[in-house]
Amino acid sequence: MGAKTALVVYADGDVPELLKAVGAPDPERTAELVRRLYPGQVVEEAGESTLWVEARPPEGLVYAGCWPGVEVVCDRRVMVDRPTSELPPEVLAAGAGRRRMVLHAMHSVVDWLAFAVWEDGRLVRALSVSPDDGVIEDVGEPFAFELPYRAGERALEDDEDDGPYPLPYHPLELAEDALRGLVGFVMEDWPKPGDLDAGQVRLLGFRVRA
Structure with a gap:
């Protein structure tokens, strides 16, 4: 797998459903x-x-x-091993007053x-895991999509080499x-009926420098 993510969503409701309804983002x-x-820091528009x-x-x-009701930020700063303690305070503060804040980060190389x-x-939930470090952080009750993994239903076969x-x-x-x-x-997984088409979610780019 070659997928990588570094994103945070702030929302007033169900994130997937809200994102399916978005159009052009509000520039201001x-x-x-x-x-x-x-x-x-200096923030400049970047397409x-x-x-x-x-x-x-x-x-x-x-x-x-x-x-309205949802904001998305893609930023490498959110790729932290321990989301409960290592996120920049500004990232957490931006979620104040929102019903839900979601962080998702993955790196295929490791x-x-x-x-x-x-x-x-x-x-309510945080998980961070890698083969080199094992379970780095595991806080809160697992979500339903985690249960097959925890039950051993997604076990891997041993590699001969x-x-x-x-x-x-x-x-x-x-x-x-x-x-x-x-x-x-x-x-990289196969899309399912009802999945969000992330290629239709338009984002504005910004170059950030000190």
Whole structure:
């Protein structure tokens, strides 16, 4: 798998359903959000793209979109091992007053996954796991999409050359199910009827510098 994500969603309801209804992002509100995330830094417009393309943007760029009831930010700063303690405070503060905040991050090179969910400002679930470090963080009650992995239903076969995989499941497979369950789309898994078309979610780009 070659998928990578680094995104946060702030929402007043069901994230996938809200994102299915969005059109063009509000330029002023989106720029204001990015400036709040990077106080004291220079924020410059840098074109447009989509959630599908910029789920993990290049270094120095942030892609975001603001619509009624939902905001999306794609930013490498959210790729942290411990979402409960290592997120920049501005990222958490931007979720104040929202019913739900969702973080999703994965990196295929190291088979790493992290996701976290806050509801009404309260952390309800966080998981971070990789084959090198094992379970880095595991807080709260698992979501339904996690249960088959925890029950051993997604166990991996031993590799003849490398031996057994260090974990009882592949983190990137869980990452795809988490992305679909929490945000509504997948990067490399087969889409299902009703999935969000992330290529239709338009985002505005911003270059951030000190």
